[in-house]
Amino acid sequence: MPRFHSTHRRSLARPALAACCVALSAVGILGCSPTPEPEPTPTPAFASEEEAFAAAEETYRAYNDALNAERAGTSPSIPSHDFLAGEVLRAEVANETKLREDGIRIEGSTTVSAIQGLDADLVSPVGEVLSRVCLDITDARAIDTTGVDVTAEGRSDIYAVDVRFAGGPQSLLITDFEITADFEC
Numbered sequence: 276m277p278r279f280h281s282t283h284r285r286s287l288a289r290p291a292l293a294a295c296c297v298a299l300s301a302v303g304i305l306g307c308s309p310t311p312e313p314e315p316t317p318t319p320a321f322a323s324e325e326e327a328f329a330a331a332e333e334t335y336r337a338y339n340d341a342l343n344a345e346r347a348g349t350s351p352s353i354p355s356h357d358f359l360a361g362e363v364l365r366a367e368v369a370n371e372t373k374l375r376e377d378g379i380r381i382e383g384s385t386t387v388s389a390i391q392g393l394d395a396d397l398v399s400p401v402g403e404v405l406s407r408v409c410l411d412i413t414d415a416r417a418i419d420t421t422g423v424d425v426t427a428e429g430r431s432d433i434y435a436v437d438v439r440f441a442g443g444p445q446s447l448l449i450t451d452f453e454i455t456a457d458f459e460c
Contacts, residue, residue, distance in 0.1 A: 320402030320443040321395060328392030331404040331440045334358060334447040336387055343384040346415075360441065360448040378420035386411040388460060393437070404440040404447065409433065409460030433460050 321327040338358035341351035359367055374380065389409040396403040413432040417425050435458040439451040 317400040319397050320400055321397055321404075324392060324395045324397065326444060327395035327397070327402055327404045328390075328406065330444045330447045331392060331406045331438070332390045334440060334449065335390060335406065335408055335438060338449060339385055339387050346381055346383065358449055361450045363449055363451050374417075379417050379425060381415055382418050383414035383416050385415050386413075388433070400443075401441060402443060402447075406438050406440070407455065407458065408436045408438050410436060411460075435460050 321330070337353065338355055341353055341355040341358065344351040345355055356364060356367065387408060388411050391407045392404065393407055394403075394405040411433050412430075415426075417427075419425050435455040437453050437455050438449055440447045441450045442448050
């Protein structure tokens with residue numbers, strides 16, 4: 276039986292040890308790779324239609340109160356523009372600019388006589404709500420720079436508006452509205 280010198284034993288053991296380490300490392304890398312985490316399911320903005328409709332009503336009433344306060348010359352805690360988003364905000368700013376250029380101001384208040392929830396998205400993380408709002412504008416008048424009432428004669432003082440909201444229970448905004456002719460309040 277041949278005798279190996281101690282340096283030969285070490286040199287033979289090194290490749291075997293290195294191969295063993297490589298094999299164990301490969302097993303460790305492959306065997307211990309983390310499993311992919313599941314994608315989180317988006318949480319719907321509203322738990323129920325009732326919650327969505329209540330948030331829409333609260334938002335619209337707060338918007339109307341802010342608008343009435345601004346017309347009365349007082350500063351509401353939240354400006355009326357903060358309740359609007361998108362195209363309806365741009366349209367409101369443009370309308371106010373036009374009235375100012377024409378020397379017309381709106382005086383008086385608008386009353387919300389009823390709000391009815393029509394539809395609510397209960398799936399999306401950013402919810403959409405559609406509600407019908409019945410408004411009474413009897414006390415709201417258009418006044419020119421000389422103080423003359425220039426409110427359109429024959430206008431309807433009570434009308435319905437379909438209002439679209441987007442957001443969640445704590446941050447619902449008015450994103451669109453349309454006067455509804457086929458519904459009486």
